[in-house]
Amino acid sequence: MAIQQEKVVQDLKERFVEKIKEVSAHFGDDTVVIERDSLLDIIKFLKAEPYDFAMLLDLTCVDYMGQPDRFEMVYHLFSLSKNLRLRIKTRLPGKDPSVESLTPVWKNANWLEREAYDMFGVRFNGHPYLKRLFMYDGFEGHPLRKNYPLRRRQPIIRMRKQDDI
Amino acid sequence: MGEVKTEKKGLGGMAGGFITTSLNAMIGWGRKYSLFQYPFITACCGMEYMSVACAHYDLDRFGMGWTRFSPRQADMLLVVGTITHKEAPVLKTVYDQMTEPKWVVAFGACAVSGGIYDNYAVVQGIDNIIPVDVYIPGCPPRPETVLDALIKLQKKVQKEGHEWRFSKKK
Numbered sequence: 001m002a003i004q005q006e007k008v009v010q011d012l013k014e015r016f017v018e019k020i021k022e023v024s025a026h027f028g029d030d031t032v033v034i035e036r037d038s039l040l041d042i043i044k045f046l047k048a049e050p051y052d053f054a055m056l057l058d059l060t061c062v063d064y065m066g067q068p069d070r071f072e073m074v075y076h077l078f079s080l081s082k083n084l085r086l087r088i089k090t091r092l093p094g095k096d097p098s099v100e101s102l103t104p105v106w107k108n109a110n111w112l113e114r115e116a117y118d119m120f121g122v123r124f125n126g127h128p129y130l131k132r133l134f135m136y137d138g139f140e141g142h143p144l145r146k147n148y149p150l151r152r153r154q155p156i157i158r159m160r161k162q163d164d165i
Numbered sequence: 166m167g168e169v170k171t172e173k174k175g176l177g178g179m180a181g182g183f184i185t186t187s188l189n190a191m192i193g194w195g196r197k198y199s200l201f202q203y204p205f206i207t208a209c210c211g212m213e214y215m216s217v218a219c220a221h222y223d224l225d226r227f228g229m230g231w232t233r234f235s236p237r238q239a240d241m242l243l244v245v246g247t248i249t250h251k252e253a254p255v256l257k258t259v260y261d262q263m264t265e266p267k268w269v270v271a272f273g274a275c276a277v278s279g280g281i282y283d284n285y286a287v288v289q290g291i292d293n294i295i296p297v298d299v300y301i302p303g304c305p306p307r308p309e310t311v312l313d314a315l316i317k318l319q320k321k322v323q324k325e326g327h328e329w330r331f332s333k334k335k
Contacts (some may be wrong), residue, residue, distance in 0.1 A: 135286075136251045143285040152285060155250050157257055159293040 003082050005030060008051055016042055031087040039073075039090055040100045046077060047105055051084060053077040056102065059112040061120040065146040070094030071122060075102075098123035119144035189327055196240070196266065197322040198228035200315075203239035205259060208246025210273035213305040222308040227315060236262040241318070242295075247275035248288045260295045266327065268318060271297045272311065274304040 009030050013020055019038035024031050034042055046053045057076040064070055069091035077086045092099055101124035102109035113124045114133040121142040124130055132139065136156060141148055202224075204214055218224045218232070233239040236259045248256055260269065271291050274280035277300045279289035291297060298321060301314045 134251075148285065153250070154285070155253060155288070155293075157254050157294065159288075 003050065003084060005084060008046075008084060008086060012042065012045075015045065029085050029087060031089060033089045033091075036090045036092060036099055039088075040102075040105075042088065043075070043102060043105055046086065046088075050082075051079055052081045053079045053084070053086065055080055056106040056108055056112070059102070059109060059116065061116045061122055061144075063120060063144065063146045065094075068093070071097045071120060073099055073116070073122065092122065097121060098125055100125050101127040103127055118142065121145065188329075190323070192327040192329055193323040193325060196327065197319040199231075200227075200229045200241040200268070200319075200322070201231050201233045201239045202229050202241045202243055203233055203236050203259070203263070204243045204245060205256060206243075206245040207248065207252065208273075208275060210245045210275070210305040213308060213311065214243065214245045214272065217308045217311045222312060224315070227312075227319065229315065236260070237264060239263055240267055242267065242269045243272050244269065244276045244291050245272040247280065247282060248291050248294070249286045250288055251286070253288050253294050256291065257294050266325075268298045268322065269295055270314065270318065271300045273306055274302060277302060280304060 005028070009023055009032060012032060013023065016034070016038060019035045019042065020032060021035065022031075022033040055078040057078050058074075059076070060074050062072045062074065064072060071092040071094065073090050073092060075088040077088065078084070079086075090099065097120070099122065101113055103113065103124075104126070110128070111133060113122075113127055114129070114131060116122050117124060117127075117130055118132040118134050119142055135143065138156070139154055141152075204211075204218075206214060216222060218230075224230055229241070236242070240263075242260060242263060244256065260267075269291075271277045275282060275287070276291050279287045281304070283289070288294060299314045299318045301311055303310055306314075
C-alpha cells in the first residue's frame with residue numbers, strides 16, 4: 001500500500017496549520033518549512049505510523065548571514081517501509097541559534113548535531129553530549145560561519161617560520 | 166680501441182683487488198641503498214604510494230622495500246596526504262621519534278603546500294612543522310614522479326656529509 005508523497009504534506013498542513021510556513025517541491029522531493037518550536041512534534045508525528053520515517057538521512061545547517069533569521073536547519077528524512085522522502089527546514093535567529101535536539105528520536109542525530117554545533121554554533125536543547133566533533137579543544141569560533149575570518153588559522157603546535165626552513 | 170683487462174679475482178674482479186674511496190662516500194652509498202621507510206598516510210595519495218611500493222613499480226629495486234611501522238626503526242618519513250592542524254602534533258611526534266640520520270619526503274600537493282585545502286583546518290605544507298628533503302608535486306603524483314623524487318633523495322644522501330661513530334661532532 002503505497003502512500004502518495006503529496007499526502008504527507010497535505011496531512012501535515014491539516015494537522016499543524018499555523019506551524020507550517022511554506023511548502024515547495026523540487027525534483028519530486030517536498031520541502032516543508034516549519035516554525036522552530038513545533039519541530040519535535042512534527043518530527044515525532046512523521047516518525048510514527050502511518051508514515052514511518054525511520055531514517056534520518058542527514059541533518060545540517062546553512063548560514064544566511066544578513067537575513068533576519070540567520071541560520072537554517074535542514075533535516076532529510078526517509079521512510080524505508082513507505083519509500084518516502086521529505087525535507088524539513090526551520091529558521092533560527094542569529095542571536096539565539098538553538099533548537100530541540102532530535103537525539104531522543106534518532107540515535108544518529110547525536111553526532112550530526114555535534115557537527116552542526118561545531119561548525120555553526122547551533123545549540124541543541126536536550127543533547128546528551130554537545131561537544132565539538134571535528135575541531136580540537138581550544139579551537140575558537142565556528143569555522144563554517146560566514147563571519148569566520150577566511151585566513152584565520154589556529155595551529156596547536158608552533159608553525160616554523162619561513163626563515164627557519 | 167684496446168680491450169680493458171681485469172683480473173678475475175678480488176673485489177668484484179676489479180683490477181688489483183682493491184677500490185679507493187672515502188669513508189664518507191662509502192657510508193653514503195650504504196645508506197642510500199637501505200632507506201627504511203615509514204609511510205605516514207592520511208589521504209588519497211596513499212593509493213599512489215601503494216602502487217609505487219608494490220610490484221608494479223617496486224620500490225624494492227631502490228633498497229626501499231623494507232617498510233617499518235615504527236618510526237624508531239625508519240630512516241625515511243613519507244608524508245603521504247593532507248595534514249590538518251589537529252594531526253600536526255602527531256606528525257611532529259613521529260618525526261621526533263625517528264633516530265638520526267633521517268630524511269623526510271612530502272608526497273603530493275597537500276603535504277607540499279596544503280594543496281586545494283586553503284582553509285582553517287589544513288596545515289599549508291608540512292615544512293611548517295618539520296624539515297623536508299624532497300617535495301613531490303601532483304594531485305596525486307604519478308608513480309614515475311615518485312620514483313624520480315626518491316632517486317633524487319638517494320643522490321642527496323650520497324652527497325651529504327655523514328655523521329658516524331668516530332666523526333667529529335658539530
